[in-house]
Amino acid sequence: MTNQEANDLILDIKNLKVRYETQDGIVRAVNGIDLTLRKKRTLGLVGETGAGKTTTALAIMRLVPDPPGIVECDKLEISGQDILSLPENKLEHVRGNDISMIFQDPMTALNPVFTVGDQIAESLEIHEHLSSKDAKERAGDMLELVGIPRERANEYPHQFSGGMKQRVVIAIALACNPQLLLADEPTTALDVTIQAQVLELMNELKEKYDTSMIMITHDLGCVAEVCDEVAVMYAGRIVEEGTLEDVFNRTLHPYTEGLFNSLPNIKDRKAKLKPIKGLMPDPTNLPVGCSFAPRCNYVSDACLKAQPQLRSISQTHRVACTAYDNPEFHIERRIL
Amino acid sequence: MEINQTNRNQQRATKLYKKRSALEDVWRQLRRNKGAIIGLILIVVIILVAILSPILLDYDKDVIGQHIKQRLKPPSADHWFGTDELGRDIFSRVIYGARYSLAVGVVAVFVALAIGITLGAAAGYIGGKFENVVMRICDIFSSIPSVLMAIAVVSALGKSTFNLMLAVGIASTAPFIRVARAAVLVVHDEEYVEAARAIGMPDWKIIWVHILPNCLSQIIVQATLRVGSAIIAAAQLSFLGLGVPAPAPEWGSMLSAGRQYIRDYSYMTLFPGLAIMLTVLSLNMLGDGIRDALDPKLKR
Amino acid sequence: MSETLLDVRNLKKYFKTSRGLLHAVDDISFSLDHNKTLGLVGESGCGKTTTGRAVLRLIEPTSGEILFEGKDICKLSKNDMRKQRKDMQIIFQDPFSSLDPKKTINQIISEPISENKIIRDKRKREDRVLELMETVGLAERLINTYPHELDGGRRQRIGIARALAMEPKLIVCDEPVSALDVSIQAQILNLLKELQEKMGLTYIFITHDLSVVNHFSDEIMIMYLGQIVEKAPTEELFTNPIHPYTKALLSAIPVPSLLEKRQRISLKGEITSPINLPNECRFAPRCYECVDHCRIGIPPLLEVNPGHFVACFEHV
Numbered sequence: 001m002t003n004q005e006a007n008d009l010i011l012d013i014k015n016l017k018v019r020y021e022t023q024d025g026i027v028r029a030v031n032g033i034d035l036t037l038r039k040k041r042t043l044g045l046v047g048e049t050g051a052g053k054t055t056t057a058l059a060i061m062r063l064v065p066d067p068p069g070i071v072e073c074d075k076l077e078i079s080g081q082d083i084l085s086l087p088e089n090k091l092e093h094v095r096g097n098d099i100s101m102i103f104q105d106p107m108t109a110l111n112p113v114f115t116v117g118d119q120i121a122e123s124l125e126i127h128e129h130l131s132s133k134d135a136k137e138r139a140g141d142m143l144e145l146v147g148i149p150r151e152r153a154n155e156y157p158h159q160f161s162g163g164m165k166q167r168v169v170i171a172i173a174l175a176c177n178p179q180l181l182l183a184d185e186p187t188t189a190l191d192v193t194i195q196a197q198v199l200e201l202m203n204e205l206k207e208k209y210d211t212s213m214i215m216i217t218h219d220l221g222c223v224a225e226v227c228d229e230v231a232v233m234y235a236g237r238i239v240e241e242g243t244l245e246d247v248f249n250r251t252l253h254p255y256t257e258g259l260f261n262s263l264p265n266i267k268d269r270k271a272k273l274k275p276i277k278g279l280m281p282d283p284t285n286l287p288v289g290c291s292f293a294p295r296c297n298y299v300s301d302a303c304l305k306a307q308p309q310l311r312s313i314s315q316t317h318r319v320a321c322t323a324y325d326n327p328e329f330h331i332e333r334r335i336l
Numbered sequence: 337m338e339i340n341q342t343n344r345n346q347q348r349a350t351k352l353y354k355k356r357s358a359l360e361d362v363w364r365q366l367r368r369n370k371g372a373i374i375g376l377i378l379i380v381v382i383i384l385v386a387i388l389s390p391i392l393l394d395y396d397k398d399v400i401g402q403h404i405k406q407r408l409k410p411p412s413a414d415h416w417f418g419t420d421e422l423g424r425d426i427f428s429r430v431i432y433g434a435r436y437s438l439a440v441g442v443v444a445v446f447v448a449l450a451i452g453i454t455l456g457a458a459a460g461y462i463g464g465k466f467e468n469v470v471m472r473i474c475d476i477f478s479s480i481p482s483v484l485m486a487i488a489v490v491s492a493l494g495k496s497t498f499n500l501m502l503a504v505g506i507a508s509t510a511p512f513i514r515v516a517r518a519a520v521l522v523v524h525d526e527e528y529v530e531a532a533r534a535i536g537m538p539d540w541k542i543i544w545v546h547i548l549p550n551c552l553s554q555i556i557v558q559a560t561l562r563v564g565s566a567i568i569a570a571a572q573l574s575f576l577g578l579g580v581p582a583p584a585p586e587w588g589s590m591l592s593a594g595r596q597y598i599r600d601y602s603y604m605t606l607f608p609g610l611a612i613m614l615t616v617l618s619l620n621m622l623g624d625g626i627r628d629a630l631d632p633k634l635k636r
Numbered sequence: 637m638s639e640t641l642l643d644v645r646n647l648k649k650y651f652k653t654s655r656g657l658l659h660a661v662d663d664i665s666f667s668l669d670h671n672k673t674l675g676l677v678g679e680s681g682c683g684k685t686t687t688g689r690a691v692l693r694l695i696e697p698t699s700g701e702i703l704f705e706g707k708d709i710c711k712l713s714k715n716d717m718r719k720q721r722k723d724m725q726i727i728f729q730d731p732f733s734s735l736d737p738k739k740t741i742n743q744i745i746s747e748p749i750s751e752n753k754i755i756r757d758k759r760k761r762e763d764r765v766l767e768l769m770e771t772v773g774l775a776e777r778l779i780n781t782y783p784h785e786l787d788g789g790r791r792q793r794i795g796i797a798r799a800l801a802m803e804p805k806l807i808v809c810d811e812p813v814s815a816l817d818v819s820i821q822a823q824i825l826n827l828l829k830e831l832q833e834k835m836g837l838t839y840i841f842i843t844h845d846l847s848v849v850n851h852f853s854d855e856i857m858i859m860y861l862g863q864i865v866e867k868a869p870t871e872e873l874f875t876n877p878i879h880p881y882t883k884a885l886l887s888a889i890p891v892p893s894l895l896e897k898r899q900r901i902s903l904k905g906e907i908t909s910p911i912n913l914p915n916e917c918r919f920a921p922r923c924y925e926c927v928d929h930c931r932i933g934i935p936p937l938l939e940v941n942p943g944h945f946v947a948c949f950e951h952v
Binding site: 526527528530531532533534535536537538546549550 | 689692694717718719721722724725726728729730733734735736737738747748751752795798801802
């Protein structure tokens with residue numbers, strides 16, 4: 001890594017582990033992941049329910065509830081600043097200023113008793129130390145930026161529709177011009193046509209503000225629209241990561257293949273769906289070997305013995321799969 | 337399939353894979369709550385005392401038998417709680433009084449439950465005009481102080497233990513109507529209720545089989561807490577001379593009787609008062625504990 | 637094998653609200669053949685769910701006829717309707733709220749059987765439950781578990797088993813997979829497809845996800861604000877969409893592939909309120925091809941190609 005690249009690093013995580021100690025056992029939500037993200041890049045964090053995507057985002061924000069959550073990490077830096085050792089009052093400065101988060105459900109992310117304008121202005125007053133008048137002014141600008149007329153700043157959240165609310169949430173998240181934006185399923189609760197509008201808006205704003213973004217989603221379609229890089233998570237581990245082209249066009253991991261095969265093909269409607277068999281493993285009782293082995297079509301004895309480590313296939317593309325010990329190995333998937 | 341079938345007949349599948357009862361879950365939650373456990377132990381002791389008191393004590397001799405020579409004795413080794421103005425042992429009377437207080441509390445709450453759930457559930461499920469009428473009547477009921485209402489009922493029906501239960505019960509109906517209606521409204525829109533209609537289940541059965549069991553937890557909590565207030569209401573009525581007729585040792589009437597001696601013989605009011613407090617307190621602690629144990633949001 | 641199972645004529649459902657009459661379903665007609673799947677597609681608030689419920693008379697329609705095997709079920713008495721429900725079932729979207737949390741799987745699946753007195757003997761009923769569980773791919777050992785102990789996919793299978801218990805002819809599937817993970821979605825879709833082939837079921841498949849419905853349906857009906865804007869066989873609709881709304885919907889599907897970059901049609905604004913609607917094409921306020929005569933009235937649904945109906949002044 002050259003110096004230039006190191007300076008460009010917005011996010012640098014080494015060996016992040018999160019577990020929740022509940023009375024039913026220890027839920028191992030995130031089991032040692034490394035993530036790096038450079039300036040202006042967008043990473044898609046893909047996986048199904050329970051893969052540990054949201055927990056990862058919460059850990060980056062240092063928002064994992066404790067108890068029952070316990071976070072262990074060798075390194076967690078945001079633009080070179082060590083987040084792990086920061087005291088709570090400094091963290092509050094980092095949140096909102098350097099990182100912000102867009103939540104899945106716009107209905108619960110807004111406070112129903114404050115006007116939309118006030119909610120945007122609030123974080124500006126706290127982080128940018130603007131006077132309340134200036135903050136109001138900027139709030140209006142932000143609303144216009146996300147395509148809402150500034151006159152509506154004095155309205156309450158319930159007067160907005162779902163798509164509009166999500167725009168407001170985005171405006172709040174971007175108000176302080178953060179370096180890193182965490183978007184947790186930002187369009188899942190929205191209708192297709194509205195989803196298209198919001199994705200377009202996010203793409204535009206990203207360009208404009210040079211923000212780096214982590215987009216958490218289970219929708220590979222959305223990933224194709226917005227992301228530059230993709231990390232596929234399964235049972236708290238990253239099983240494959242690379243550029244968008246790497247993961248979509250040169251898929252390596254059997255789980256990633258399974259995800260693609262589960263989707264109905266819009267081109268060939270008669271094609272039978274090939275779902276991944278079985279279910280996600282119980283996070284309180286993960287298998288010794290590869291977590292995906294029980295559902296994998298290419299499973300061998302070696303998979304059950306030890307946890308596969310991420311290996312580099314090319315400069316950008318890495319996969320955690322024991323089968324690639326055999327240089328002949330390849331998965332069946334052909335590009336749609 | 338053949339083999340499967342024979343296996344099945346030897347050992348029914350339902351027996352083979354045992355149900356894990358919801359009750360066990362609640363118990364597990366409850367056990368970790370100290371207040372609830374203290375409340376539970378206390379209330380069990382009080383109930384045991386109430387049940388065993390006729391065996392331990394001779395009602396005619398120990399409880400209502402007058403011993404004028406022994407009157408107004410302070411607490412001592414012979415009479416732990418002292419004696420009253422007629423020489424009766426206050427300890428025995430307080431113990432025996434648990435029977436009346438608990439019986440009145442429990443029966444009154446059952447009366448309130450029966451009326452409240454029927455009306456509340458019907459109002460919530462049927463809606464419209466019926467709901468409006470029921471809820472307005474409910475409003476009127478709650479705007480009258482419950483003791484006043486109970487006094488009215490007792491005066492109308494006559495003074496007896498049963499009428500006291502009835503009066504207190506009717507007076508505490510309104511909160512049950514509200515709770516039942518609110519619970520039914522929440523459950524009413526759940527899709528499993530619609531699923532039950534889709535399979536052709538009649539409305540009354542849907543309420544009974546699907547809606548009420550899912551409202552039960554809130555109703556149980558409400559009932560536990562209300563037994564306490566019913567006991568207080570009954571004591572108040574007895575204090576006013578409208579409750580259990582003398583010489584029966586009801587805690588409220590003991591308070592009332594001790595009132596004129598309170599300056600010199602305060603123990604006459606102290607112990608029945610403590611008994612009421614302890615019973616209500618333990619019921620409230622238990623009720624709070626049950627509510628926490630049943631509320632899935634507080635789990636973990 | 638292609639006789640008509642369901643024929644819906646001029647179905648309307650209005651709700652009274654404090655602000656005026658809400659037109660949830662506004663005069664729609666369609667028919668559905670035996671053993672076919674009709675996909676009902678639209679955004680939230682377009683009336684697709686209300687249509688599904690009204691067809692089963694779970695919501696009482698304001699007016700219209702619903703002919704099920706030639707018999708108008710709207711005219712049935714409450715009692716006769718209860719008996720009729722055997723033939724028409726529903727699978728719900730939310731696998732969490734659609735199962736009674738206080739009942740075991742055994743109780744949930746056997747309820748329709750005992751309720752309609754199909755099998756009176758308790759042991760035989762239990763065998764039937766186990767048979768149904770096997771059909772939908774649930775392990776026998778789960779028979780006495782409670783829904784909250786299971787994941788979404790398994791719960792949805794319970795919902796399907798409950799719907800199948802009375803061997804219905806028609807099943808309304810109300811977004812049956814939209815709450816599930818992708819890999820589980822495919823499992824459930826395959827299961828539904830298998831069951832259709834095996835049991836000769838007819839589906840009304842309600843969804844907002846066009847790629848799912850493309851895979852699943854024989855015919856697709858696109859709804860907007862309580863009305864049908866386009867209806868066509870699936871192939872035809874995807875290759876030759878005519879209504880501007882359909883085109884926009886199709887272009888908005890996020891495709892998980894990098895090989896083709898499509899031209900996206902971006903719609904302005906959001907679905908308008910279904911209360912007190914003006915007498916004009918309902919899509920006009922958002923339409924990118926809207927011209928003056930779109931505002932003169934509600935466009936009728938006309939046949940442009942065999943089986944392909946469109947309601948648009950501009951394109952018909």
